[in-house]
Amino acid sequence: MISGKEFMNMTPEQIAKLFPVPRCDCGEEITEHPDEWYRISGRAVCSDCYFNGLGEIIEEHPIYVPRRRM
Numbered sequence: 001m002i003s004g005k006e007f008m009n010m011t012p013e014q015i016a017k018l019f020p021v022p023r024c025d026c027g028e029e030i031t032e033h034p035d036e037w038y039r040i041s042g043r044a045v046c047s048d049c050y051f052n053g054l055g056e057i058i059e060e061h062p063i064y065v066p067r068r069r070m
């Protein structure tokens, strides 16, 4: 554990190492706040992969849109 005093004396670089930026499988840094991470099956992913993945899911399981016949 790091004491508050030690923490205050750390450089921003050292602090950044304590909280490594999570990365998506594609290597993209995930910069969103953890509460706002995009997730696929519980894994944090970048927004690009999320929307790409979402597109595939929708292609496999099309959302049924009722259409009225005129």
Ligand SMILES: [Zn+2]
Residues within 6 Å of the ligand: 024, 025, 026, 027, 028, 045, 046, 047, 048, 049, 050
């Ligand atoms: Zn990604």
